[in-house]
Amino acid sequence: MERQEKKRRGRELELDFQGRTGIWNAITDVPGVTVGYRTIIEGDGPLRVGEGPVRTGVTAILPRRNTKEMQPVWAGIHALNGNGEMTGSHWIRHAGHFSGPICLTNTHSVGAVHAAATKWMIQEYAEEFLTDHVWAMPVVAETYDGVLNDINGQHVREEHVMQALAAATSGPLAEGNVGGGTGMIAYEFKGGTGTASRIVRLAGQDYTVGVLVQANYGLRDWLTVLGVPVGRHLRENRMYDAEQGSIIAVIATDIPLLPNQLERIAQRGGIGISRSGSPGGNSSGDIFLAFTTANAFTRRELATASRRMECIPDDWLNPLYLAAVDAIDEAVINAMLAAEDMTCLKPRKGSICKAIDPNRLLQIVAAARNTMADS
DSSP: OOOOOOOOOTGGGTOOOOSOOOSSSSGGGSTTOEEEEEEEEEOOSSOBTTTBOEEEEEEEEESSOSOSSOOOEEEEEEEEEESSOBTTHHHHHHHSEEOSOEEEEEGGGHHHHHHHHHHHHHHHTHHHHHHSOOOOOOEEEEEOOTTTSOGGGOOOOHHHHHHHHHTOBSSOOOOBSSGGGTTOEETTEEOEEEEEEEEEEETTEEEEEEEEEEEEOOOGGGOOBTTBOGGGGOOTTOOOSSOOOEEEEEEEEOSOOOHHHHHHHHHTHHHHHHTTTOOOOTTOEEEEEEEESOSOOOTTHHHHSOOOOOOOOGGGOHHHHHHHHHHHHHHHHHHHHHOOOEEOOSSSTTOEEOOOOHHHHHHHHHHHHHHHHHO
16 A cells, blocks of 8 residues: 555544544445555656656555455445546446446546456456456546646556556555545645545444545635635635536445445435535536445356345434545545645646645634634
C-alpha cells in the first residue's frame, strides 16, 4: 500500500463526527475487502498533451480477495446525477450482482482500465475462462482530473492497473492525492480519495459499513462541515464560477442484504454528499455503488441450484442508512484533509489548487459553535 506523509484525519483533529468506527475507519474494516493504489505523478513543466505533467492513477477495490473461483457479490447502484460513467451498471440493476474488481480512475482512462481489469479477471480465474463460456464485466468508474492532469494524454496503462490490483490489501489506507483521486478537486480545494467506516449493531451482532470516495465536486460556497458553512469564510484561491466535478462513492458491508435493499443504501449516497453541502450539480457525475460480502456464492451456483439468501428485515435498515450517510460525509472531509497542494494546468495555468487549511477549518467550526452556545 502506498503511504504518504501523515496528515491528521477529521477525528484526529477532534471534529466530532457521529458514530462508532471500525479499527481503521476505512472501507477495509469490512472483512474481506481490500484496496490497492497506483499513483502516477510525473513531470512538472507546461502542459503538453501526451507528455504530461501527469497527476493521476487508479484505485482498485476487491470485494473478496484470493478466491479460487469467481464469486459475485450482491449489489445495488444509484446515480444522483448521471454526468459520469460506471461500467457494469446495467447488469447490476437487472441482476443485482457483479463479479470482479471495482476500479476508480480519470474520465479518459476508463477504457484502458476496463481492458486491464478484464485481463486480470481472465488471468485470476483462468480455469473458468478456459473451460466455460464466461464473460468479464468489471466495474470501472471515473471523475475528471483535467484541471491538474494531462488527462488527454491517457497515461493510465495496463501495468498501472495490474499494480493497483496486486497491491490490494486490508488495513489503514492512504488518502488524498493517491490512486484515482490523485488529481481531483473538492469544493475548490484539493480533493481526492477518502474513506471511513461505521459499526452497526443489529440483533445483538456488530456489522460494518465502510465507504471509499473519489471526491471531485462542489463549489466553495457550498462547503459545510458538521453543519457549519465553512466555505463562505474560506474565499481565498477559488477556482470555479460553476460546479464542474463528480464524486464516486463505494459502500461496502458484511450485512446480509437483498439487491433492492442495497440499491436503497446506494441512494443514501446523495444525502451523504449533501451533508458537506452539495445539491448535485448538472455537470456532476454523482454515482454510488453498494455491495455486501454476505451470502457468498460462486458463479457456477447461479445456474445450477436453487439459492437460499439471508437478509435483514427492511425495518432494520434505518441504522444502515445513517451509517452510509455519516461515513460518506466523513470520507469526503478526510480526503480533503489528507490532500496536498497541486499546480493547475488549466483553466488557470500556474495557479495552485490549495489543500484546505485544517487550523482555519477548526477555528471556523469552533467560532460558529461558540456563537450558537452564546445565543
